[in-house]
Amino acid sequence: xxxxxxxxxxxxxxxxxLAEGTGWELPTNAKRGVxxxxxxxxxxxxxxxxxxxxx
Numbered sequence: 298x299x300x301x302x303x304x305x306x307x308x309x310x311x312x313x314x315l316a317e318g319t320g321w322e323l324p325t326n327a328k329r330g331v332x333x334x335x336x337x338x339x340x341x342x343x344x345x346x347x348x349x350x351x352x
Contacts, residue, residue: 316322
């Protein structure tokens with residue numbers, strides 16, 4: 298059983314190294330760095346970060 302976990306760990310590490318080397322990432326729908334339109338008003342950013350925690 299110990300040998301199975303060693304092989305599994307080696308496979309996972311090599312898959313991670315391959316993904317890191319090629320620049321591959323899991324597909325996500327997250328839009329990072331996009332500021333919503335409600336935060337673009339004069340005092341909008343302050344109230345946006347107050348009520349949404351800056352997320």
